[in-house]
Amino acid sequence: VKKEPIPLQHGAHRTGKRMDADMAKWRGYGLGQFIHWGLYSILEGKYKGKYYNGAAEWIRSWKEVPNAEYDVLNKQFNPATFNATAWAKMAKQMGVKYLTFTTKHHDGFCLWPSKYTDYTIESSPYKKDIVKEVVDAYTKEGIDVYLYFSIMDWHHPDWRYDLKTKEDSIAFDRFKLFTKNQLTELLQRYPQTKGLWFDGTWDNSWKKSGAFTDSLEQYLKSLVPGLIIGSRLRADEKGNRHVDANGVLMGDYEQGWERKIPKTYADVHGNDWDCVMTIPENGWGYAEKWMGHWKTTNELIEMTAQCVSLGGNFVVNFGPKADGSFRKEEIANAKEIGEWMKINSDAIYNCEYAGWEKQDWGYYTKKRGEDKVYMIVFNVPLSGSLKIKPSANYVVEKATLLEGKQQLSTEKLDYGASFIQLPKGKTFVKPFVIVLDIKPVK
Template identity: 35%
Template sequence: MKRILVLFSLLILFSQTHSSENSAKKDKTLSEFMDLKFGMFVHWGPVSLRGTEIGWSRGREVTVEDYDNLYQEFNPVLFDADEWIKTLKDAGMKYFVITTRHHDGFSIWPSDFSDYDISATPYKKDVLTELKKACDKYEIMFGTYYSICDWKHPDYPLGSPGGKTQKESGDMEKYIPFIKAQTKELIEKYNTRILWFDGEWEKPWTHEMGLDFYHYLKGLDNTVLINNRVDKGRKGMEGVTISDEYAGDYATPEQRIGAYDVENPWESCITICNQWAWKPNDQMKSFDECIQTLIKTVGGGGNLLFNIGPMPDGRIEQRQKDRLKEMGDWLKVYGESIYETKGGPYKPTEKFASTRKGNKIYLHLFNWDASSVTVPAPGTDKIKSCGILKGEGLDFSQTANSLTVYIPASLKNQSVLTIEIGLVNNVLTIDTIEIN
């Protein structure tokens, strides 16, 4: 009996140690992910042939019959995975997420569990394998988007758009094994590091299903990152998780910069144009808006997943590549103020945002037209220096309550003016400072 108790105690100890090690691995992976700060989101598939929104235009702008047969015309002969990921790399992006299956049900990879996939198209090639190889080549984290809902699949109870129709054949008990099998493929065949879920808001998906799915996937690979849309706890487009009882490793604000939060991981997903999927002549954001969106997001404590929509032939529009390259050129100079930083200590405003690491605060001024900027003193620490990051020193004055940095006329009205503030001690422990 004594021997059995000893063995039982050892088993419990091993289980606790193993669980602790797994938790530490997961925390390390999440921390490394949040250090990357900037990633590329891609919405792409047969719908690009019509230039309408992926998923949502099925049965709306495009008839269901037409939409569901677009795969027969989908032949992106100019697709070049290396060119896509090099574009990402040149933009200063560090990770990649592509829509492997949107709400329309089309799988962008040759799946053993679906006939409605890339192998059924004239193109036939496995674009995911090519993209994964390119990501490995350029040292980019590889991730995959996967919709929980599927408005085409006979076993999913609701139809499109937006689950407005009920299918008589719907059966979630049959459907869930299907999505588990497909996501297992993404983990085991493609070694996806991110599973970016969507479509969880629809009624057939429950909190219990979300928890079960999350634990199933973590059982396959505890280090795969899973966003909060795997479960029912997301608060609308704000993206925050409303309670710890819901699953998910990080929050997902959509088409907006997330609220300031330097304690909990989050990522804003925002489009470079207006539409997620490719649209001819879609209005594109200016360089000022793009770079300031990145800085405000990182200054608020989050990552930016910036979306592009490739064309039907597989190319990324040249104008989008040019805009991304502009962002990359800025990051080549000022990237140390973005990557591996923590947001704050100053809460972002329309006029500036700040980031920090080590003993430095980086203050980013947007189109600043004044001859000085005054902010509350960052704690009680002494300021050693102020200057343009990678540039000239700046005059400054410090009191117990404030810091004033003087801006020469030649530096005014830049899209972004990045000031490096050097302190004596580590700045990560400085409390958040809100400026009225």
């Protein structure tokens, strides 16, 4: 029995994907960069010689750190070696198509000179507008910029976790206006902004503000036509987040894939999505010591392939040091990803879910609007034969190695499957791509 939809005033206003040109561009990005930078970068995940076990950008919430001491770190923020152009060039070389940059994280410190609070970059020895430097430099390199903005603000006296009293509601009403003002300010100051990446929206105060979140989203979109906002901003009037009470996504793409990747296409429910990922296990801001496993470049490339093969984008996080330089591990990852992308990005940009049965050697992607499927190979079988099974509506005309354009022989098997034969004696030391020219079956 199909359930009757619950009538909602502040639920999703659209079913299915956004089909305009701005969203089509977003969908084609494939690979993105996230940057977490702020006052937490000064503490480097430690305080008085003790290491914090949580994510470095959350260190203010650690019982060891007195808020009063954290909150004056703005007086020390002075990134001597910060060079936005160098950041953007590194990102360009890495092959990312978009950046998400922390304008304000949970600690409330603004990297732009907001006129709605004193707790901004203007109060630091650095003084200059970092958001502007970043937006301009990345835009110049042809990389689209999205602004990360935390709703939760530990520094603002009117922030509330919940609305339990009349006073809470009055304070939070002021906070909502403050939030709207800051967002308006960001979009007016940085008109190149392609979208907003919201965070810190999980508390009851926000969940009880469904009508406001709805009007805020519509208002922000009226300021910048085509603006892209994921599913982490809104709540419906019943307090549901990401998807409304009827299970429909609120927002332009699913923002719930954080440090995890869907297993199958069915898991993404027909929505656009991106996965944001840390290189260490967890922690987005700079930490002196990276705890746990650090992802290798091949792992990051594999995650990129996996995401694109399931119709999503993959976003790698970087946490620069307080002085504005990147740690050597991140520089190496960026460089090596870029070297791989230089050869293989055809299989990443403007690609989509191919709809072919997944095989053990790796991931398929399909070029949007073209009869081209890519095999991104991570596991080479000892036999040297890669099995493929095209969907029933396609046949493969030709298989070629993307690098060097060598044509590969194929062998037909039962049940519509084939083998693609790798060149005898050739050893592969990096993930590689095979291009399949395909033809629709009449």
